[in-house]
Amino acid sequence: MIAYINGKFIPKDRIAISPEDRGFLFADGAYEVICSYNGNLFKIDEHLERLRRSLGELRIEGPPINHLRTVAEGLIERNELSDVHAMIYIQVTRGAAPRKHIFPEKATPATVYANASAFQPLYKERENGITVITLPDIRWDRCDIKSVALLPNVLACQQAKERGAVEAVFIRNGFITEGSHTNFCAVFDDQLFTHPANNHILGGITRQVVLGLCTQLGVPFKESPILENELKNADEAMVLGTTYEILPVVQVDDWQVGNGTPGPITRELQHAYRRATTS
Ligand SMILES: Cc1ncc(COP(=O)(O)O)c(C=O)c1O
Numbered sequence: 001m002i003a004y005i006n007g008k009f010i011p012k013d014r015i016a017i018s019p020e021d022r023g024f025l026f027a028d029g030a031y032e033v034i035c036s037y038n039g040n041l042f043k044i045d046e047h048l049e050r051l052r053r054s055l056g057e058l059r060i061e062g063p064p065i066n067h068l069r070t071v072a073e074g075l076i077e078r079n080e081l082s083d084v085h086a087m088i089y090i091q092v093t094r095g096a097a098p099r100k101h102i103f104p105e106k107a108t109p110a111t112v113y114a115n116a117s118a119f120q121p122l123y124k125e126r127e128n129g130i131t132v133i134t135l136p137d138i139r140w141d142r143c144d145i146k147s148v149a150l151l152p153n154v155l156a157c158q159q160a161k162e163r164g165a166v167e168a169v170f171i172r173n174g175f176i177t178e179g180s181h182t183n184f185c186a187v188f189d190d191q192l193f194t195h196p197a198n199n200h201i202l203g204g205i206t207r208q209v210v211l212g213l214c215t216q217l218g219v220p221f222k223e224s225p226i227l228e229n230e231l232k233n234a235d236e237a238m239v240l241g242t243t244y245e246i247l248p249v250v251q252v253d254d255w256q257v258g259n260g261t262p263g264p265i266t267r268e269l270q271h272a273y274r275r276a277t278t279s
Contacts, residue, residue, distance in 0.1 A: 002078040003115040004071050009078055012115055021111050022104070023093030027149035029111075030054035030062075031091040033242050034072060035119070037277045039082035041072055046205045047242075054146045055092055059103070062092040062110050075116035087119040087243055091148060122166075122244065126270065129250030129262045130166040132239065134228065135159065137170030137177050137200075144199050153180040166247070167239050172200060175225035182239035182247070183207040186231060186257075187265050192221040206240040206273075213272040219265055236263030245277075246270045 003012035022028035032051045035042050048065045055062040062068075072088045075081075093111045097104030139152045156168035157180040167179045177195050178184050183204040185194040192214055197203035214221045231237070235258045237249035246269055248262030262270075 001115065001117065002075065003113070004075060005113050006109070006111060009074060015113070017111065017113070018096035020096040020098060021093055022095060022097065023091065023111060023148060025099050026094075026101075027147065027151075028058070029060065029091055029093030029148045030058055030146050031089065031148050032146065034088045034090070035242050035277075036072075036076055036081060036086040036088060036116070038084070039076060040277075041069075041076070041088070042242075042277050043205050043209065044069060044072060046208065050146060050203070050205065051090065051092070057142070057145050058094075058147065060092060060094050060110055063112055068112075068114075071112075071114050072116070075114060079116050081116055081118060084118050085121060086116050088114060088116045090114040093148070119243065122247065125166060125247055126245065127262075129248035130239070131164065131251040132167045132169045132179065132237075132249050133160050133163050133165045133253055134171050134176075135168045137172035139170070141199055143177070143201055144197070144203060146202055156180040165251075167249075169239075169252070171228045174228055176228055176231065177201050177225075178204075179239045179241075182241040182244060184226075184249075185210070185238050185240065186226050186234035187236035187263060188230075188234055190220070190235075190265065192219055192265065193224055193226050194221070195225045196223040204240055204242075206242055206245065209273065209276060210240055210246065210269055213269055213276065217268060217272060219268070234258065236266050238266050238269070245273050 001012045005015045032047045034047045091113045095108040097108050135156050160168040170177045178201040195201050237257045239247050248266045
C-alpha cells in the first residue's frame with residue numbers, strides 16, 4: 001500500500017514517525033475520514049473544511065486544503081482504488097519536538113500522514129439494523145473538534161462490542177449527544193430529531209447530508225437534543241457516519257426500538273443516501 005507522509009508517497013511499511021511526534025505523545029492532532037465511491041471522493045470539500053476548522057481550533061498550522069485534496073486523489077490513483085469503495089484517512093499533528101506541554105517553536109512543521117484502503121461496508125447491519133448501548137458521556141467540552149484524542153470513544157466502543165452491540169451512544173445531563181464514532185437520530189411521529197451541532201457533538205458530514213435529504217424528501221426534522229427518558233417512545237432510530245452511512249438502530253440496551261426492525265423513514269433516507277453517493 002502506498003501512503004503519504006510529509007510530502008512523499010511511499011510504501012506504508014516504510015513510513016517512520018518520530019517518537020517525539022506530538023500526535024504520539026499528546027494526541028495533539030486532528031484527522032478526517034473520507035469515503036471514495038468508485039473514485040468519487042464523497043463530500044471531500046466538507047471534510048477538508050472541517051479539518052481546516054479542527055486544526056484552526058487546535059492552533060495547528062496544517063498544509064493548504066488544496067494540497068490535501070491532491071494527496072487524497074493521489075492515494076486513490078496510486079493504490080488503484082478508482083473502481084472500488086475505498087476509505088481515505090488523513091491525520092495532521094503539531095509535529096515532532098522535545099516533550100513539553102507548550103507548543104514547539106514556530107518552525108516545527110506539522111506531521112501530515114494519509115492512507116487509502118479498500119473498504120467493505122457493513123451491508124448486513126445496514127439491512128437488518130444494529131444494537132447500541134448507552135453510556136455516560138465523559139468526554140471534554142470540545143467534541144466539535146475532530147481530534148485524534150479518542151480514548152473515551154475507544155473505551156465506549158470496546159464496551160459496546162463486549163456487550164454484543166455495534167455502537168455506544170453517549171448521554172450527557174440526561175440527553176443523548178452522539179455515538180462513539182457516529183451521530184445519532186431518532187424519529188418520533190414522523191419527525192426526525194438529532195442533537196444540535198454544538199460543542200457537545202462532532203458536526204458529522206453524514207449528519208449534514210442526511211438533514212439535506214430530509215429537506216429534499218419532505219421529512220420534517222428538528223436539531224434538538226433527545227431526552228434519554230423519551231427515547232423509548234421513538235418509532236425509529238439510526239446512527240450516521242462516513243463509513244457506516246445510515247445504520248438503523250433496532251435495539252438500545254435491552255429494549256427494542258419501535259417494532260424491532262428498520263423503519264420507513266430510515267429506509268427512505270438510506271435509499272436517498274445511496275443515490276447521492278452514486279450520482
Ligand atoms: C464522535 C463522532 N461523531 C460523529 C461522527 C460522524 O461524522 P461523519 O459523518 O463526518 O463521519 C464521527 C466520525 O468519525 C465521530 O467520530
